[in-house]
Amino acid sequence: MRIKAGLERIPGGMMVVPLILAALINTFFPELLRIGNFTEALFVDGANALIALFLLCTGAQINFRNVGVSLGKGATLLFVKWLVGGTVGLLAFMLADSNGLFMGLAPVAIIAAMTNSNGGLYVALxxxxxxxxxxxxxSLLALNDGPFLTMVALSIFGIMGFVDGLFSPISFIAVLLPIVVGMILGNLDDEMRDFLNSGSAMLIPFFAFALGMGIDFGAIIEGGLGGIILGLLTVFVTGSAGYFVFKAMKWNPVVGASEGSTAGNAVATPAAIAAASSAFATHVEIATVQVAASTVTTALLLPVFIGFLVKRLEKKGVKIPDDYMTGEEKRHTA
Structure with a gap:
């Protein structure tokens, strides 16, 4: 049975198939793998640890001479995601009806969902x-975790005053450190770099499965059509913006589109904002379920969208990622 070959024929198959399989298990048989010990630690709770190990292996492949490229790409993605999400949110505030909603969507949910991104999904893609x-x-995209950038957008728009204490530098360092450790190991020893390189691809289906165990298809039903629309906006608007900006920068445009998602931690953002300003308290419940629905929708749709973009580029004779690698990188992966 050629499982690996079958997965590779599906766009993003190494990530999306384990993720969907786990989401189905979590929705219909949520306790099946929650039996404790090694099984639960790997298949349910292992996403963060596996992603951290993936980042360490990835960090080992980075030469200190090209670290600036990574920071430039991260800063570009971060700014594009925030600018597009914040702009759509601002328009929603300006066009909201008497109930404070825009086409049934809570504006605060739009900003929370569209300025945040699923780091695990990005890493997998x-x-x-x-x-x-x-x-x-x-490492830089960790800045859009949680309510920090949503608060910044709301502050700029004059909806509320800036609130201190919502972003911890320690959280940012905690994401960055595994990459730094990998970079140090890889730059000190070429053999260690080669050894860790073999771990990157192997980890993807395992942390994708663990991410899927945090997805409940019921969130789409609870969030209703509004939550699905929010997910569609996140994938196609923020993803497309990243795609075209990266294309203009002569970087791999598929990577730019890979930020078109909503992270699970964004579900808590409306409540955090309401705690800082009671003006948002009336929309906490609807905003929360809409962000939750967007999280599930983007987790399922973004890999399909990325697969479409890859095939579209390949029809034009562009091979992803080979055509966007340096000569050194191509030799290293050959």
Whole structure:
């Protein structure tokens, strides 16, 4: 049975198939793998540890001479994601009806969902379609975890005053450190770099499965059509913006589109904002379920969208990621 070959024929298959399988298990048989010990630690709770190990392996492939490229890509993705999500949110505030909603969507949910991104999903996608500088860009993307950038957008829009204490530098360092450790090991020893390189691809289906165990298809039903629309906006608007900006920069455009998702931690953002300002308290419940629905929708749809973009580029004679690698990178992966 050729499982690996079958998965590779599906766009993003190494990530999306385990993720969907786990989401189905979590939705219909949520306790099946929650039996404790090694099984639960690996298949349910292992996403963060596996992603951290993936980032360490990726960091080992980065030469200190090209670290600036990774930071540039990360900063570009971060700014594009925030600018597009914030702009759509601002329009929603301006066009909201008497109930404070825009086409049934809570504006605060739009900003929370569209300025945040699923780091695990990004890492999985660029692990298949990107290079080492794209994967290392994730260290800077940690800035859009949680309510921090949503608060910044709301502050700029004059909806509320800036609130201190919502972003911890320690959290950022905690994401960056595994990459730094990998970089140090890889730059000190070429053999260690080669050894860790073999771990990157192997880890993708395992942390994708663990990510799927945090997805409940019921969230789409609860969030209703509004949550699905929010997910569609996140994938196609923020993803397309990243795609065209990266294309203009002569970087791999598929990587730019890989930020078109909503992270699970964004579900808590409306409540955090309401705690800081009671003006948002009336929309906490609807915003929460809409962000939750967007999380599930983007987790399922973004890999399909990325697969479509890859095939579209390949029809034009562009091979992903080979055509966006340096000569050194191509020789190293050959």
């Amino acid at each position: 660029v692990g298949q379609y990107g290079d080492k500088t794209d994967r290392a860009a994730y």
